[in-house]
Amino acid sequence: MCSNQEELKQLLQRWDKGSKTVRAEILTQFISQCINMTSSELERHFADCASLFLARITTWIRITYMMGTCLNLQLRAISVFISSASGHRFLTEFLEVGGILTLLEIVGLIQTAEEDKMAALELLSQITVAGRRYKELLCESYAVKVVAECLGRSQSIATQDVARQLLHQLAVGNPRYQSQVYKALVALLPCSSEEAQRMAAHTLREVQPIIGVASATAVEPSLQLLRSLHVDVQQEACQLLKDLVMHEEVRHPLLIGLVGLLKPSVDDSTVQAGNRSTTLPVHVQQAGAAHVIQQLVVMGTNEITDMLIEMSVVPHLLYAMGNTAHSNSQRQASLALKTLLETDTADNSKVRSQVEAIVGDEMCEMILTDVDKVCDHITMAQLDMLTSCLSSESS
Structure with missing residues (x-):
């Protein structure tokens, strides 16, 4: 896209002066061309100034995420940077400008489209891959509460499944906060969403061996799952009770x-x-x-x-x-x-x-x-x- 500094300057000027449509075109082209690039390839692509382009995306998303303007494109573009091999520097830059809180707010907003919530959750999952310290950063930002609420309220099974996987990731290799995840999963068992009940029960079974000691607070909600008229919930409840x-x-x-x-x-x-x-x-x-x-x-x-x-x-x-x-x-x-x-x-x-x-x-x-x-x-x-x-x- 930018083989030299002059081309990069033109691209950034086009972005800075461009409308929503122009910026959407730039992001679409960027995603299609760079989706599987490593961090060093991204740097070459932007004439060793990839951080300038990332900074513009993160600034735009912080300003417009409550309105949903090109939100999915913005999230996918950020994902290209964060998921790139050896892209730890891009992740650090994103976190330094409040990236975690922005993503959690997107997930927690009622008006956010389901596909955008799912994209934000996937970005949060990519952050957990970076290691225990990043899982702790998420939990310190109340990620467990926000993600659990999303799992309980979402009307999309796909979004719920990404939220479930993220909760599981936050429990694995994260001893300081694994009990917090456990309590959140127990709290989801009585929720009104049958799919959330099934996923919470299933994830509890996966997390229980990590926690070790079973909590007495899990007994009554697990027994109440047997009231469900949904076969999948009944099956998970039976397995959970047998484990407990x-x-x-x-x-x-x-x-x-x-x-x-x-x-x-x-x-x-x-x-x-x-x-x-x-x-x-x-x-x-x-x-x-x-x-x-x-x-x-x-x-x-x-x-x-x-x-x-x-x-x-x-x-x-x-x-x-x-x-x-x-x-x-x-x-x-x-x-x-x-x-x-x-x-x-x-x-x-x-x-x-x-x-x-x-x-x-x-x-x-x-x-x-x-x-x-x-x-x-x-x-x-x-x-x-x-x-x-x-x-x-x-x-």
């Missing part, structure tokens, strides 16, 4: 929570005869809890199985089997009971005796041999016993 239960510091409250979900609270169950759409998440959560319990027993950890039995999981599963309003609750509870009955533990005979005492020998045998049809053969008398078994247990 391996940590002794949260095992007991998590198992207590799972068993408790098999019998919805009075406030949730009082509307059972009313609006079905109101109660469905409760029933989905009940079925999800039974499924997770069954998966935990399958994992073959006797300590966890014994803890569940001590927490009266058997009568709670039998209670869920009596939920005729939601067939999947019945099916998942039946499968969990079958797995418990087949598990070789010290309390196995106790499981069988509890089941036989409530539904009889014949029903117990059917759970073992033909679990898919057991709910079709429940009599009214057995149904009454199932729905009242927890009352007799507490008395």
Whole structure:
């Protein structure tokens, strides 16, 4: 573009005097010609004065980003400099003029277009590649909060995925701020975006081994994910709960929570005869809890199985089997009971005796041999016993 100082001078004058259209043309040409150049190639391209052109782009973006003027082009042009091989000097120059804060403000602005937010997030990701100190600079500028909010509010799955990847990057190799990322991901679990819930749960599973100790604050939001009507969220919730239960510091409250979900609270169950759409998440959560319990027993950890039995999981599963309003609750509870009955533990005979005492020998045998049809053969008398078994247990 500029083989000598005179050509560079003409280009910069054209930029300085040019309209928005002229500057957009210059940026478009620059991106197409220089996108894969190294820093030394960029210097030669601008007659050893590449920093002058970068400074003009960063100045223009700081002035116009709130209006969105050619914002995507500006971000892509800056990316050419920052992502160039051995381009550390360009990164330093960008940061010295407040580049991080500008990018975070772009991401946080409600009026910013999704494609521009994604471009800003990608630039922030490129900054993290430079090393731990740059990750710390981002976190010191409240990047975790801004990026997490973007993930929770964005309407674009592509933008959400870039935000998710950036949060993961900020947790890896960044011990001073990894717990901050962890807390932000936990805070995202109850958000209204199902895709954000799924991504947050998935990233939590990736970050948890880095953090080591599991936080008790993650238990309740993770259990609440089982209410989701979206299969992908349910699957991530199941995997997350299975990962968390391996940590002794949260095992007991998590198992207590799972068993408790098999019998919805009075406030949730009082509307059972009313609006079905109101109660469905409760029933989905009940079925999800039974499924997770069954998966935990399958994992073959006797300590966890014994803890569940001590927490009266058997009568709670039998209670869920009596939920005729939601067939999947019945099916998942039946499968969990079958797995418990087949598990070789010290309390196995106790499981069988509890089941036989409530539904009889014949029903117990059917759970073992033909679990898919057991709910079709429940009599009214057995149904009454199932729905009242927890009352007799507490008395």
